[in-house]
Amino acid sequence: MSLRSPLGLALGSGSAKAGTEHWWAQRVTAVALLILGSWFLYSIMRLDSYSHAAMLGWAVRPWNGVMLLLLGLTLAWHSALGVQVVLEDYVHGPFIKVASLMLNRFAHVFLAIAIVVAVLKLVIGGPA
C-alpha cells in the first residue's frame, strides 16, 4: 500500500530519493576535514617565515601537495553541499532557485580546479 496521496502520485512530486547520498557525503567530508583542516592550520603555524621563498619551499614538498589537494577538493565538496542546503532553505523563486543552485555548483567546481592547478604547479613546477 502506498502512503502517497493520489494528487501526489499524479504530480510526481514525491521524494527526490537523493537525500541520503547528500547527507552521508556531508558527514564523510566533515570527518575528513577534521583532519585536513587541522593539518593545514598546524602546518601554516609551524612555518618560520612567510616570505614567498619560504612558501615555495613549503608547497614544493610532495606530502604537503598531497594534503593540500585533499584539503582543497574535500573543502570544495563539503562547502558545495552546505551552501546548497542554505540556498534550498532560503531561495524560493522558480527561476532564481535553479539558477542559484547551478551557480553554486559552477563556483565550487571552479574553486576546486583552481586549487588543483595551483598545487600541481607548485609541487611539479618548482625546484625540489
Add this chain to the structure above:
Amino acid sequence: MNETSRPLSPHLTIYRWPISMTLSILHRGTGVALSVGLIALVVWLQSIASGAESYQVVMGWMDTLAGRALLLGWSYAFFFHLCNGIRHLFWDAGLGFELRHANASAWFVLVASLLMTVAYWLPFQLTGA
C-alpha cells in the same frame, strides 16, 4: 510561498531563546563564512603559484586591519564549525539529545572554540609574526 495567518513552527516570537538556537545559527553562519574563506584560500594558493609579485600583493591585503580581522574571524569560524560539527556527529549517532546534555555541549562548544582560537594565535603574538 503561501501567506498564512496561522502560527508557523518554529514559534520564534513566543519561545524563550534556547542556547541551541544560537549554536544552530552560528553553525550555519560560520559554514557560509568558511565557504567565503575557501575563495581566499584559492586566491592565496594561486598567488604563491603565480610568483613573488602577486604573492606580495595578496600578503599586503592580509596585513591590513581588515585582512587581519578576516583571518581571525575565519580561524574562529573554523574552530567553532569543527567543535559544533563533532556535536552534530554525536547527535547523528543518537547520543546527547537529552536537554541537559545538549545545553552542556552547547556551552562546551562555545568555550572550547574561543579557547582554541586564542591558543592558535598566541604563538604568533609572542613571535610577533
